[in-house]
Amino acid sequence: MSHVLVLNSGSSSIKYQLLDMGEGAPVASGVVERIGEGQSILTHKVPGNTPGTPARKHERREACPDHEAGLKAVLDAFSTIGPDLDGIELAAVGHRVVHGGARFGGAVLVDDQVERDIEELAPLAPLHNPANLAGIQGARKAFPNVPQVAVFDTAFHQTLPPAAYTYAVPAHWRTEHKVRRYGFHGTSHAYVSRRAAEILGRDVADTNVIVLHLGNGASATAIQGGRSVETSMGLTPLEGLVMGTRSGDVDPSLHAYLVRNAGMSAAEVDTALNKQSGVLALAGANDMREVWRMVDEGDADAKLAVDVYCHRLRKYIGAYYAALGRVDALVFTAGVGENDERVRAGAVAGLERLGLTIDPAKNENLERGTEQAISPDGAEIPVMVIPTNEELEIAVQSLDLLNR
Ligand code: ADP
Secondary structure (H helix, E strand, O other): OOEEEEEEEOOOOEEEEEEEOOOOEEEEEEEEEOOOOOEEEEEEEEOOOOOOOOOEEEEEEEEOOOHHHHHHHHHHHHHHHOOOHHHOOEEEEEEEEOOOOOOOOOOEEOOHHHHHHHHHOHHHOOOOHHHHHHHHHHHHHHOOOOOEEEEEOOHHHHHOOHHHHOOOOOHHHHHHOOOOOOOOOHHHHHHHHHHHHHHHOOOHHHOEEEEEEEOOOEEEEEEEOOEEEEEOOOOOOOOOOOOOOOOOOOOOOHHHHHHHHOOOOHHHHHHHHHHOOHHHHHHOOOOHHHHHHHHHOOOHHHHHHHHHHHHHHHHHHHHHHHHHOOOOEEEEEHHHHHHOHHHHHHHHOOOHHHOOOOOHHHHHOOOOOOOEEOOOOOOOOOEEEOOOOHHHHHHHHHHHHHHO
């Protein structure tokens, strides 16, 4: 059976996963960190062959001045630690790319034009697209005979109707500067919403789902019949929900107010809203486990942080209920969504009239990493926890594209 190598290239790292597409499971995974920072660290993991056998983890240090060198180190790990790539059929290398603008509504086979497009879209994602592109260029050299597929975080949201993606701002901002809502985390929202329909035994085309992807970054999406129709992140990933270090929604005049009154530059405000805001700004920590520990110790700031976080979630659930008209499932996913029962309970508190309730016992006794309903049996709207799997989704989309 064929395999797909999935690459997620950041500015100084490459995360990778080799998936056996028969099983839909990883046969190796790892990360190269500190690329271009002198000594890089490669961690390569191979799961145990049989259930109960422990995974093997290898760590190496070597100099990787750029992504090409990083990928060479990955190839070297495969040939010395295994599984040997020469012995398997590698059908594709699938790349996570953050911003596809309005140009890409689905996965594409990478060629020189696609590379130029990703580069041209860099002003919309200055931290991510150049790093994603470096990974693609490195992989095209490392695997010259394997098809390379780009899967965009924004693509799933290209089905947003104009009424949902248009900001009410001057025309030339929208045309010349491409100002509109794009949305992110699309790969995760696509995977999780499809799984929800499958688990419920429903036709995807006739299933409406609200997905709350709550990781360090967080976004909500309303999905109607398999198509994203509303999403909380906008032009950039700053808009919407309260996140680990991002503010989410604020008054759009906040920038101007702080520039006028606090002597800050627009860039300083932008950095603060992205990196020093959110739960971190309110509680002093951005990891929810730490925040709840503080709440339990009676810390009023931490309590306010979780109250603001859950209040924003409830507001979005209500709004997306209105956008969909009928909701067939509410799904929690990603680090916080999958693991934090108190956030899940807080997000739906008081929404009984909408048909949304949680069974406390199911919610609190969830087996980690499993797909489960946490609403009472026979609930009007199933509330579910579905672990996201962006690597698998990238691999599936890559294969689908090649088989088309
Ligand atoms: P990323 O956006 O970086 O991919 P993840 O989806 O991995 O993030 O989520 C990371 C976040 O998940 C952590 O910052 C932490 O707040 C939260 N998290 C992880 N495990 C738990 C847990 N057991 N309880 C509460 N929150 C958790």
